[in-house]
Amino acid sequence: MYLLAIDWFFILEKFLLIGLIVTLSMVVAMYATYGERKVAAWLQDRIGPNRAGPFGILQPLADGGKLFFKEEIIPLISSKFLFILGPCLAMITALLTSAVIPWSTPLHLFDKDIPLQVADINIGILYIFGVVSLGVYGIMIGGWASNNKFSLLAAVRGASQMVSYELPMGLALIAVLMLAGDLRMSVIVNNQIEHYWHIVYQPIGFIIFFVCALAECNRTPFDLPEAENELNFGYHQEYSSMKLGFYLFAEYINMFISGVVMSTLYFGGYDIPFVNEANWDINQNLLAIIGFAVLLAKAFFFVFVFMWIRWTIPRFRYDQLMKLGWRTLIPLALLNMVLTAAIVLWFKK
Amino acid sequence: MQLTQRAKQVERKPMTLLEKIYLWNIAKGMLITIRHLFKRKATIKYPEETRSFSKVFRGVQILNRDEEGRERCTACGLCAVACPAEAITMEAAERQPGEEHLYREEKYAAKYEINMLRCIFCGYCEEACPKDAIYLTQTFAPANYGRQGFIYKKEDLLIPDPKEDPEGYQKALGEKSSKA
Numbered sequence: 001m002y003l004l005a006i007d008w009f010f011i012l013e014k015f016l017l018i019g020l021i022v023t024l025s026m027v028v029a030m031y032a033t034y035g036e037r038k039v040a041a042w043l044q045d046r047i048g049p050n051r052a053g054p055f056g057i058l059q060p061l062a063d064g065g066k067l068f069f070k071e072e073i074i075p076l077i078s079s080k081f082l083f084i085l086g087p088c089l090a091m092i093t094a095l096l097t098s099a100v101i102p103w104s105t106p107l108h109l110f111d112k113d114i115p116l117q118v119a120d121i122n123i124g125i126l127y128i129f130g131v132v133s134l135g136v137y138g139i140m141i142g143g144w145a146s147n148n149k150f151s152l153l154a155a156v157r158g159a160s161q162m163v164s165y166e167l168p169m170g171l172a173l174i175a176v177l178m179l180a181g182d183l184r185m186s187v188i189v190n191n192q193i194e195h196y197w198h199i200v201y202q203p204i205g206f207i208i209f210f211v212c213a214l215a216e217c218n219r220t221p222f223d224l225p226e227a228e229n230e231l232n233f234g235y236h237q238e239y240s241s242m243k244l245g246f247y248l249f250a251e252y253i254n255m256f257i258s259g260v261v262m263s264t265l266y267f268g269g270y271d272i273p274f275v276n277e278a279n280w281d282i283n284q285n286l287l288a289i290i291g292f293a294v295l296l297a298k299a300f301f302f303v304f305v306f307m308w309i310r311w312t313i314p315r316f317r318y319d320q321l322m323k324l325g326w327r328t329l330i331p332l333a334l335l336n337m338v339l340t341a342a343i344v345l346w347f348k349k
Numbered sequence: 350m351q352l353t354q355r356a357k358q359v360e361r362k363p364m365t366l367l368e369k370i371y372l373w374n375i376a377k378g379m380l381i382t383i384r385h386l387f388k389r390k391a392t393i394k395y396p397e398e399t400r401s402f403s404k405v406f407r408g409v410q411i412l413n414r415d416e417e418g419r420e421r422c423t424a425c426g427l428c429a430v431a432c433p434a435e436a437i438t439m440e441a442a443e444r445q446p447g448e449e450h451l452y453r454e455e456k457y458a459a460k461y462e463i464n465m466l467r468c469i470f471c472g473y474c475e476e477a478c479p480k481d482a483i484y485l486t487q488t489f490a491p492a493n494y495g496r497q498g499f500i501y502k503k504e505d506l507l508i509p510d511p512k513e514d515p516e517g518y519q520k521a522l523g524e525k526s527s528k529a
Contacts, residue, residue: 042385042386043386044385045385045388045389045390045392046391046392047390047392047394207372308383309375312375312382313378
């Protein structure tokens, strides 16, 4: 192949993969709303949505349809451009994160290995962090452009919360990177397949990461930016129709993606637990699909835990939130990082 | 100033280390909620399932007939007088020759209305009736879109004819059959 030649097959393959992953994220987010309502109902001894279709599985479609047909209201004094930009940014950043996640082992089609990862860039995990940090702009711009003091308060809360919890999250992650020795997501997963899962070495790191993921996704007990009872739904109070839908959707996509990231970083990604699937004598494509299903199962479990926590505990007070972030999680993450570094150094010697 | 004797001193002890970590207590709480996942659900899927009421439940009224299917009501107005919510109105009429198979006595209710929005289902009408003509059943008035729909006419209230529709008659009578 000569220089500057365009590999059309490569472009097509990536486009298909991107389309597939975006669709998957959307569908999962749609059904996460349904799942949330069902889980909430079950935990409260109720049945939940059960009218639209069998077991209510058409409920998300009905909700989506309703959102599309609602009146779009843009407040007169707000900045119209920013007002529309807010939910767009929230959605885009939520979807962008999935680009570096290795979904499974490569597929083998048309005499070619097709990796099930959009981009295996060498700064994989940093990329995720960068995009997740951008997510705060969706909230901030939305809250600012609403020209509503509750929305603005919520936006300020959201921004400071995200900034605070990104620090311990990053510190917890450094320990994982020291174990894997690379920022590449695929290397992190392969390292876990060859050795043990990172959760075995990094239980404290995982707990810190999990708590921070809750805070980053604005989930209970850290849902202060959209505290219904004190801020009237917070930053998306002035939003209606599908723009509101975008915010809610972005939240569920974030939840799903953080579930996937947690399984990838700490629970072996697409690795099937307790077996060595490399020794299996089965079709490579079949193995890839099984691995993908395993990853999804792990991610869904985390999504369930997120919901389970939401319907169990109340919200933190704002000072408690900041205290937990700065005075508990950051020192703990630092300690975890230093200890891991020392141990890694000890065994490498 | 103490207003009641029920005031309780709130404990304001500082949190112990275990409580400060939060995780243990959160785990305990999550254990409680996950148990509810497997419990029997309290919901009754209403239109398909209906909850069973006790034998003495006072639901929507019916106007009774005798064994030959004749209306028992003589429009004496005692139920309307007894009604504390003033939900019952009626108009009396005289039975004409040839209508003996329709009405039990010489006088009958040409119009009989109960406003279900006013009715408080106290059962005083049933107590007041000297002719066993009105009963409270074990069903309740279903939802309606308009107020007018809640004013039940005589046709809505009358029990099915025991000769033409014995099944419907027994069903409408329900558990009251032993009493009648």
